[in-house]
Amino acid sequence: MQLPLQETSKDFEAQLKKAKKAAQDIFLHIPEYKDCPECEGEGLAEYEVGVPDFSAYFGGEIETRVGECENCLGSGRVEDDGMNDDNWRDGHGS
Numbered sequence: 001m002q003l004p005l006q007e008t009s010k011d012f013e014a015q016l017k018k019a020k021k022a023a024q025d026i027f028l029h030i031p032e033y034k035d036c037p038e039c040e041g042e043g044l045a046e047y048e049v050g051v052p053d054f055s056a057y058f059g060g061e062i063e064t065r066v067g068e069c070e071n072c073l074g075s076g077r078v079e080d081d082g083m084n085d086d087n088w089r090d091g092h093g094s
């Protein structure tokens with residue numbers, strides 16, 4: 001009976017190739033992050049929520065609530081898409 005030495009070393013090479021490729025993939029796909037333009041890195045954003053007020057004739061008012069930023073999902077960071085966020089939202093910022 002012949003030991004499958006050849007087969008084993010081939011296998012090892014294949015595994016090594018695979019691992020190398022996986023490492024390369026990870027390396028090449030590391031996204032760059034920047035502060036979220038919506039919450040300025042705080043992970044929190046203000047939302048205006050319409051609150052219906054049935055006692056008023058034209059019911060409702062706008063209430064401001066603070067919640068998890070939807071843009072960055074509360075992480076305060078977003079993937080850097082290379083876009084200029086200076087005019088990301090009209091009237092945003094000071």
Ligand SMILES: [Zn+2]
Nearest residue numbers: 036039069072
């Ligand atoms: Zn955000």
